[in-house]
Amino acid sequence: MEIVNIHEAKTQLSRLVEKAARGEPFIIAKAGKPLVKVVALDQPSEAERQRLGFMTGQIVVPDDFDRMGSDEIENLFGTGA
Template sequence: MSEQVQVTLHEAKSQLLQLGARVWQGDKVVITKAGKPYLDLLPHVATPQARKPGRLKGRIRMPSDFDLTPEDIIEGFEGRL
């Protein structure tokens, strides 16, 4: 179960490694300044790269028999083997 932790800015400086580990475990860490919430410590979440249509144009080739599935594979999927 996650818990919310409040620490002062000074405490956060000296305990950053431990606070980071708690955040990755699911705890919410709020850093306060002058007794008021100042920052939320959050884990980094990578943002996906923007899709660039057509970047593989001319680099992918489909064989002429792409749509033809061998009978033994079909039988394997249908449980007839």
Template sequence: MQVTIHNAKTNLSKLIEAAKAGEEVIIAKGKIPVARIVAIPQNKFTIGLLEGKVTGDGPDFFEPMSEDDLALWEGKA
């Protein structure tokens, strides 16, 4: 959609919602396009996404490995 600067000032919230919905919004001075409103992609990353879903004890990385595990790790098994 193409709108004039005056229309863009009057309906900015609606134009932003249209851009978020994927519509191309062009602002024109008279009939000459001068600007485009585009949505910024929102980050979908959520901290703690697996909280409460992972059960059991994980490895203790600060404890020494057993001799058998160490031999496997060093390729001596």
């Protein structure tokens, strides 16, 4: 994440706000110490973005998952025996 000092933020505010609006947040620092984080208002939080794998270890996919119900499906479409 980009860190900019207050002076740079003042002189390039329009560019920085556009970047944040596109989903590229940045931090404003004073004397090297981070003060604030600027993000788009509709940007999802970090917790909301990290959903991949959120149920790891909580469910089990059967080995025949890709064949489950194949007989019923074949019968419904008239291709079964």
